[in-house]
Amino acid sequence: MGDLVLSDLRHPDDGSVVAVDRLVLAEGERTVLFGPNGSGKTTLLRLVAGTLGDGTGLPVTYLPQRPYLFRGTARSNLHLGLDPSERRRADELAERLGMAGVVDQMVEGLSGGERQRIALARALAKGSALVVLDEPLAPLDLRDRSSTALGIADAIGERTALIVSHDRETVAVLGDRVAVMIDGAIVQSGRVGDVFAHPRDDVVAGVVGVGNVLSGVVEARRGPMVRVRCGPVLFRAVGDHEPGTQVTVLFGAETVSIHLPVDRTEAAASRVHASPRNSLSGTVADIREVGRLHEIVVDCGIPVVALITPGALDALDLRIGMPVAVTVKATAARAVLAT
Numbered sequence: 312m313g314d315l316v317l318s319d320l321r322h323p324d325d326g327s328v329v330a331v332d333r334l335v336l337a338e339g340e341r342t343v344l345f346g347p348n349g350s351g352k353t354t355l356l357r358l359v360a361g362t363l364g365d366g367t368g369l370p371v372t373y374l375p376q377r378p379y380l381f382r383g384t385a386r387s388n389l390h391l392g393l394d395p396s397e398r399r400r401a402d403e404l405a406e407r408l409g410m411a412g413v414v415d416q417m418v419e420g421l422s423g424g425e426r427q428r429i430a431l432a433r434a435l436a437k438g439s440a441l442v443v444l445d446e447p448l449a450p451l452d453l454r455d456r457s458s459t460a461l462g463i464a465d466a467i468g469e470r471t472a473l474i475v476s477h478d479r480e481t482v483a484v485l486g487d488r489v490a491v492m493i494d495g496a497i498v499q500s501g502r503v504g505d506v507f508a509h510p511r512d513d514v515v516a517g518v519v520g521v522g523n524v525l526s527g528v529v530e531a532r533r534g535p536m537v538r539v540r541c542g543p544v545l546f547r548a549v550g551d552h553e554p555g556t557q558v559t560v561l562f563g564a565e566t567v568s569i570h571l572p573v574d575r576t577e578a579a580a581s582r583v584h585a586s587p588r589n590s591l592s593g594t595v596a597d598i599r600e601v602g603r604l605h606e607i608v609v610d611c612g613i614p615v616v617a618l619i620t621p622g623a624l625d626a627l628d629l630r631i632g633m634p635v636a637v638t639v640k641a642t643a644a645r646a647v648l649a650t
Contacts, residue, residue, distance in 0.1 A: 388418055539558055
C-alpha cells in the first residue's frame, strides 16, 4: 500500500486534545507512538483506527488498551468474529504466546496478562494491512513481555503498524520508528536510535530519557551479564540472553562519563579495583546544549551520547574532533531482545 500519509488529525475540531498536521506510517514498519500519560496518544490512535473521526479508509486491526472479553471460554473469545482460516491463525498465535494450556478455561479465571494475550492473538490473526495496538505489553508481567513482544512482531510481519506505548523499553523492542508526542502534537519522529540519541530539544530529551540505543549480538553470557558485539565494539550489559541472540542495548546519556585520555598503564591499574564497566575510546563528534546541560556525542565506532554539566564541559575543555574516553557501568546498561 506504500507509506501511509495521514493529514489533519484533530480532536475535538479545535485540536485542543490532539492536533497532528501530518503523520507518516512507513510501509511494512512498526511505528511506536511514545509520550507521557495524557499526551493524546490513545486519542490519536483512535483517530487512525477510525473509532473517532473518519479513519484511514483501510481495513484496520485495532486492539484498545483494555480489550473486552465476553463470558465463556478463552477459545470462544479467541475465535469470535474470525473466519475459519483466521481461527487457525489465532490458535497458532495463542500457542506462540504461551496460551495453549488455557484456551479451554473460562475467561473469568484468567489473569490480566492471559486475557491480554488472548485478545492479541485474536486481533493479530486478522489480515488487515494496518495494525493499531494500544499499550499491548502494559498488562503483562515482566517475564512475559519479551516473548510476547517477539510474538507480536512475528504476527505483524511485513504489515504496517502503529503502536502506543509510554514505556521506553517497549519502544526499543517493538519499534522500527518512533513518533514522540507531547501535549497533543508530534514533536519529533524518526528511527528509534536516531530519536533517542538526538532529541531535538531539552523537552524531547526529558521525555525520551534513554539517550543510547545500540543494536548488537550477544557473544557471551556470564551470570546476570552479557557481552554484546555492537558494530566494532564489545559492550557489557545486564541481560540473560544466550550467545547469538540479537539484542538492543539501552543506557541513559546521564550514565556515561567522559574522560581525557590517560596513560594505558595508569588506566589498567585504575580498573583493578573498579566495578565492571565499559571503557571505549573515541573522538568528540558533536556538542549540543540541552537546557542547562550539554549533550556530547562521541564517535567510538558507534555513537555514544553523554550528558554533562557546563562545569564539566569547561573543565575538560571539550572540542569537536578531540580524542576522549567514555565509560559506562555495565549495570547501567540493559540488553533487551530485538524483534
